[in-house]
Amino acid sequence: MALERTASMSIILRLEIDKSLAHFGGILSSISAAGGDIVAIDVIKVSKQRTVRDITVNVYDQAHAQQVVDVVSRLAGVKLINVSDRTFLVHLGGKLEVQPKMPIKNREELSRVYTPGVARVCQAIAEDPSKAFSLTIKRNTVAVVSDGSAVLGLGDVGPYAAMPVMEGKAMLFKQLAGVDAFPICLDTKDTEEIIRIVKAIAPAFGGINLEDISAPRCFEIEERLKEELDIPVFHDDQHGTAVVMLAGLLNALKLVGKRLDEIKVVVCGIGAAGTACTKMLLSAGVQNIIGVDRDGAIVRGKRYDNPMWNWYAERTNPDNVSGSLSDVIEGADVFIGVSAPGVLKVEDIKKMARDPIVFAMANPIPEIDPEEAEPYVRVLATGRSDLPNQINNVLCFPGIFRGALDCRAREINEEMKLAAAKAIASVVSDEELNEYYIIPSVFNTKVVERVREAVIEAAVRTGVARRDTKD
Ligand SMILES: NC(=O)C1=CN([C@@H]2O[C@H](COP(=O)(O)OP(=O)(O)OC[C@H]3O[C@@H](n4cnc5c(N)ncnc54)[C@H](O)[C@@H]3O)[C@@H](O)[C@H]2O)C=CC1
Ligand SMILES: CC(=O)C(=O)O
Ligand SMILES: [Mg+2]
Structure with missing residues (x-):
């Protein structure tokens, strides 16, 4: 499972080629030899002497893009007119716009959607603010x-x-x-x-x-x-991440045949995501969790400036072990990383219990290079869209809000989050479950559907729904 040349780092080289001096095949070979993955070629202009072409190349990273550019720039008979980064191109002018639901074609329609007609709607809402939801x-x-x-x-x-x-x-x-x-x-x-x-x-x-x-x-x-x-007010980096992490973990544990109440989990990065992941693990029944931040394990008996860490110390680390990540990871079944790139080493994974489960979720660069980790883990997941097992809050927030909005929930509570985690996990059937497929794809339409249903059911059960979706 290597970090690959992907569409997230893709460049378009516009080249003017002097046909008497350069062969197109030779240019392509030079790009390939430099490690560029050619994914598209477009002809822009052709004349007897010259052609202008766009070559789209996937590369590993920015430094690699520069290497490919340097190689092409040195080729005889080739003029590099422009280099564009496709990721920047899709951001030009922003990625969103507002669309009206209907056109305003004449004065009559204008007076309905705007003044004077709109005034009656304003008055109706002023009399009964709950009508804001329907109008x-x-x-x-x-x-x-x-x-x-x-x-x-x-x-x-x-x-x-x-x-x-x-x-x-x-x-x-x-x-x-x-x-x-x-x-x-x-x-x-x-x-x-x-x-x-x-x-x-x-x-x-x-x-x-x-x-x-x-x-x-x-x-x-x-x-x-x-x-x-x-x-509903929902901090996505806390709860969205925690919900999807739990969904992935439920399925990963099925593969390795371990139970939530018997595993040792090390959570690295006790910020927004790490705290919420820990709370979710605790409410799902995990008993042995050790939190680690920059200065090592969070332990009882120490006063932290961060009030959340004092709370954390009281509820985790049952044996109150101290030390660095490398110290406390000994014998751990699961590593949950929501910290920073490169924090986890292969040597650390080697110290884990049998069938290590590693969720290296820091974005955009995980806690360990997936290629390095792969030979030593049983299940590996990251937050990246371009690798298998993407543990990313995008699997949660659309469906959880869809459900909450549809039943007009007052809040998104613990039961709704737990229901969402189980719903996401359920999308992967037992037949489909394997080391590279513990969590469904973002594009699997069953995810939002199942999360919505489960969230509405939990909202109704816990009395926070204000609307019956069957109406
Ligand atoms: N895959 C996903 O769905 C998500 C991934 N993340 C990723 O998790 C990371 C943390 O995000 P937040 O919790 O929102 O940030 P945050 O700033 O609230 O917390 C980060 C924590 O990591 C700690 N940290 C930094 N470097 C560390 C190191 N070398 N060793 C141990 N701890 C270290 C910080 O001290 C801090 O406590 C980011 O990389 C973010 O992209 C966050 C939310 C969702
Ligand atoms: C995915 C996400 O929300 C984050 O990395 O912050
Ligand atoms: Mg975020």
Whole structure:
């Protein structure tokens, strides 16, 4: 399972070729010899003497792209006109637009959708605010809110740089679950200000998806908003990740024949995702969890500045073992990584119990190079779209919000999350289950369907649904 040349790093070389000096076949051979994977060739212009062609090449990374460019630039009779990066091309002008549901063709229609007709609808909502759900976009909208402080594994890149991720989340909400999501990146990291702003924009939304807000601020922001708003507030990096991690783990454990209550789990990176994964594991019945962050294992008897770590120390690490990741991973059945690239070494995996399960979920670069880890693990999963076993919160947030919006849930509670995890796991049948298929694909349409159903059932059972979906 090697990191491959994939479409996420793909360049288009526009070349002007002097036919008397260069052979096209030779150019292609040079690109291949430099390790470039040629996936498309387009003819742009042809004349007797010259041709202009676009060659699309998948490469490993930016440095490799430069090597391919250098090789082509040195070829006699070849002029490199332009190099474009396909990933940047799809981002030109952003990835979203707003589409009206109907055209406004004449004055009559104008006076219905806008003034004066709209005024009566405003009055109806003013008299009964719950009508906002039936007469505005609220019933199907989610705000994807970030302050840009923990974007993927890139860290604090700020609100402008966070936008492409939030736009991507909004695309996924719409494509996978029909939810209209709006990317909202805030130019503040002040907890109180974020809470105030989210509360102030809430009238337009049926749910709030907090995204890429760093720990520990994310905990207070989410808790307070949950208390103060009557629509679901869900910090995706915490709960979405935890739900999908549990789904993958339920299936991986079936393969290795181990039970949740007998395994030892090491969680690396006790930030937003790591804390939520731990809480989910605890509520699913795991008893032996050791959390590790930059300074080693989280232990009882030490006072941490991060209040969440004090909470964490009280509920995990039953033997109170201390030390580095390499120390505490001895005998572990499962490694859950939500920390940083390269944190886990092959030597660490060798110390794990039989049939190691490694979920290296840091994005965009996992805790260990999958190619290095593969010979030593039984089950390997990462957060990446370009490798098998993608443990990514995208398997959760579209379906969980679809269900919550459809039954007009007041909140997304623990039972709904657990139901979502089991629903995701159930999409992989026992016949299909194998080391490279513990978790369904993002494009498997059964995922949203099953998560939606399970979430609605759990919302009704726990009394947080405000609408009967059978109506
Ligand atoms: N696959 C998925 O669905 C998801 C993956 N992630 C990934 O997990 C990582 C963490 O995300 P968040 O929890 O949102 O960020 P966060 O900033 O809240 O937490 C990261 C934690 O990792 C710790 N850490 C950093 N370097 C470390 C090291 N060398 N050793 C041990 N601990 C280290 C930090 O101190 C911090 O406590 C990111 O790479 C993110 O992309 C997060 C959410 C979903
Ligand atoms: C997938 C995701 O939400 C993250 O890496 O932050
Ligand atoms: Mg995220």
